[in-house]
Amino acid sequence: MRKRILALSLAVALVPGVHANTTINGFASIKAGITTGSDEQLYGYDDTIDFKNESLIALQVKSDLGEKLSVTAQLLGRGNEDFDVGFEWAFISYQLTDNMTINAGRLRTPFYKYSDFKDVGYAYDWLRVPQGVYGLGFDSIEGVTLYRTAQLGSIDSTLQLVFGSYEGDATISGVKVNANIDTVTGITWELAKDALSARFAYLSGKTSIDTSSVTLAPGFTAGNLYQALNANGLAPLVAAIDIDDESSNFMGLGLTYDDSDWIAVAEYTRVEVDNSFIATQKNFYASLGRRFNSLTPYVSYERENNDAVVSIYQPYTAVLPPQLLLPVQGLIASQERDANTWNLGMRYDFHPSAAFKAQFSSEENETNGQRNGLLAFGVDLVF
Amino acid sequence: MFYRMLAIILMLVGVTFAVPVSAQIAVIVNPANSVALTSDELTRLFTGRSSALTAVNLAESSPLRSEFDEKGVGRSSAQLKAHWSKLMFTGKGTPPTELATEAEVLAYVAQNPNAIGYVNAASVTAAVKVALTLD
Numbered sequence: 164m165r166k167r168i169l170a171l172s173l174a175v176a177l178v179p180g181v182h183a184n185t186t187i188n189g190f191a192s193i194k195a196g197i198t199t200g201s202d203e204q205l206y207g208y209d210d211t212i213d214f215k216n217e218s219l220i221a222l223q224v225k226s227d228l229g230e231k232l233s234v235t236a237q238l239l240g241r242g243n244e245d246f247d248v249g250f251e252w253a254f255i256s257y258q259l260t261d262n263m264t265i266n267a268g269r270l271r272t273p274f275y276k277y278s279d280f281k282d283v284g285y286a287y288d289w290l291r292v293p294q295g296v297y298g299l300g301f302d303s304i305e306g307v308t309l310y311r312t313a314q315l316g317s318i319d320s321t322l323q324l325v326f327g328s329y330e331g332d333a334t335i336s337g338v339k340v341n342a343n344i345d346t347v348t349g350i351t352w353e354l355a356k357d358a359l360s361a362r363f364a365y366l367s368g369k370t371s372i373d374t375s376s377v378t379l380a381p382g383f384t385a386g387n388l389y390q391a392l393n394a395n396g397l398a399p400l401v402a403a404i405d406i407d408d409e410s411s412n413f414m415g416l417g418l419t420y421d422d423s424d425w426i427a428v429a430e431y432t433r434v435e436v437d438n439s440f441i442a443t444q445k446n447f448y449a450s451l452g453r454r455f456n457s458l459t460p461y462v463s464y465e466r467e468n469n470d471a472v473v474s475i476y477q478p479y480t481a482v483l484p485p486q487l488l489l490p491v492q493g494l495i496a497s498q499e500r501d502a503n504t505w506n507l508g509m510r511y512d513f514h515p516s517a518a519f520k521a522q523f524s525s526e527e528n529e530t531n532g533q534r535n536g537l538l539a540f541g542v543d544l545v546f
Numbered sequence: 547m548f549y550r551m552l553a554i555i556l557m558l559v560g561v562t563f564a565v566p567v568s569a570q571i572a573v574i575v576n577p578a579n580s581v582a583l584t585s586d587e588l589t590r591l592f593t594g595r596s597s598a599l600t601a602v603n604l605a606e607s608s609p610l611r612s613e614f615d616e617k618g619v620g621r622s623s624a625q626l627k628a629h630w631s632k633l634m635f636t637g638k639g640t641p642p643t644e645l646a647t648e649a650e651v652l653a654y655v656a657q658n659p660n661a662i663g664y665v666n667a668a669s670v671t672a673a674v675k676v677a678l679t680l681d
Contacts, residue, residue: 171622187581188634223635256637261597279636286632312595319595357624423621457624514623515606545631 182210184227191220192284195539205304205526205535207243207296215242217291217539219282221251239282251303258526267307273323273351274299276417276430283366284543288426288510288521290460291446291539295465296432299413304329305346315354324349324385325366332374336497340376343367344411362417370436372406379490390491395487401473404440406493411436426452426461442469442498450506459514464505471499517544551604570667571614575599576659583662583677583678585618591662592619593629599662601642602654610648614664617680637676 194217196208203209221239228234234254240246255269258311271279280304281292290478306327326348333342349366355540364485375386389401417430431447445468452461476483476491521540528535566586573588575581581599590596592603606623616625633639645651656673664667670676 186640190631190635221635225637225640233637237635252637256639271636279638280632283631283635286628286635423625454625456622508665512622515623516627518624543628 184229186190186225187222189222189437189546190223190283190285190543191218191283192214192541192543194290194539196486196537196539199536201381201537203533203535203537204536205524206291206539208537208539217541218242220246221282223252226314232256261299262312264310265307266310266507268280269303269305270299270308270325270327272304272329272366272416273308273325273349273364274301274366274413275364275432276353276415276419276428278302283545284520284523284541285516285518285545288452288461288508288520289450289463289506290508290541291522293430293450293465293504293506294462295467295502296430296446296448299432299434299444301329301331301342301344303331305342311359317356319355321351321353321355323349325349325351329368333373335374335377338377340373341372342372344370345408349413358420358422360419360421362415362419364415364417365412367410367412369408370406370411370439371408374406379493383490384492388487391487392491395481397479400476400479400491403438404491405438406439406441409436409438424454426450426454429526439477440472440495440498442471442512443470444500444502452477454509459510459512460507462505462507465503467500467502469498469500471495471497499530514544517542557568569610569613571610571617571680572670572676573618573662573664573680574670574674575653575662575677576657577673577675578626579598579675580616580678581677585678588678589619592642593621593626594633594641595600600658600660602651602661602663603644604644604648604664605644605646610664610666614680618664633660 171432173465195212195214196216197212198205198208198210201240204240209286219239219241221237223235223237225233225235234530238248239251240248250269252269252271254266254270256264258264266452267509275297277287277292280286281297304327306325308323309321309327329348331342332339345368347366347368349363349364351362353360354361375384375389377385377387378384392401398522402433411435413431413432420427427450434444446466448463448465449462450463452459472495476493480488488507504524504526506522506524508520511519513519519542524537526535554584573583588598590678591601592597611624615621615626620625630641634641645654648669649663651665655661655663667679
């Protein structure tokens, strides 16, 4: 698993006088998928088989500089970004005490139980983390985080505090737009005893997403809509719709049971962005798997429930001319989502460092009545 | 001629299947170490939840390794590898150093007061102390 190299010459060049111990590890996933019908699309797949969409490869370099200081960089290329390589993680780590570590740099936003290693498919049984819950985005933040582990009697406790900001993309109605979350402040706490573990996460921040380029009708963008509303003296309505430095918060609860034969996982999440057209998102999944030596079949269920914030335009229905009311309604309704997904799959450890996985997913979108089926398979490995 | 061939065949079969199906594993520490080791603490040490002692592993190719993973840590080798890949790729831990042979484990534990390792119970020498025996 580990290819440890004592990169003495490199270390001397980088850090004069320090005897650095550098390790290089990596992981890769090669996955293929195809939807079960010609009008079906799911997780970036359609009805022609695709080997690129969820494939990825990553290299991690960690250099231990001694005196409890280390630096870690993870370079990752995703198939759906043409394997363009970027820094997924890049941080320095300092061990304050035996049970306290501080990391600073580019970190994974600790929303979910599997956030930190969701790209490392080998680390879990599913073919992919449940998208109904994990599809939020904002995966990485730049900032600082403190980990503290402790033993409370026979319970293992891991506390994480995080502070930082996000600057990058968000996807609104299928359009990639600029997004910022300032002063991200969060806490996660995980308690584990024997087979059982529980996790709680709460993060808050000030979210700004530039929605002006989102197209509402041919030749008519959200930016055009805001202009027209402002011109009609409806600035308060614009303020209630747009996402400009809005208080937002994330809450997550997770429960895991893993006795090494059975593995059960469930997570519930709630996302709120105040004063905006973003619907409150309440999502959860539950998964059950059974290990038979090297074979682990599993079944999971995901539920997404986002109610469009129709209360935003209700006071204005009598005031607004239809050519403005309709796009306002359309924009707000675009956030409505009511979907159930069933997944059935298996992991097969066919090699000491690699696992073969196959998963069938069936998503029922109640909002538009569409059903999407997807068959995917692939290999996850670590090296 | 026939007996010689039979002998060779038996030898080959012997070599292939003579790997002990269930060896006693001795968990060893430095003689200077007076730790009273529980199986729970052993699991914690070899899963990265405790760093009270420096754990050393046998290489994955060693047959004793998978047996220790099951008996000492209570997980299959694949599960443990998945566990360590979680920690490794999130900067939260590094798996125990792997040594190629039992002789290397014995030498390492004999030289490092803080080390913990394991070997076949039959291989234990006076230079180390047995902290726990796994059947």
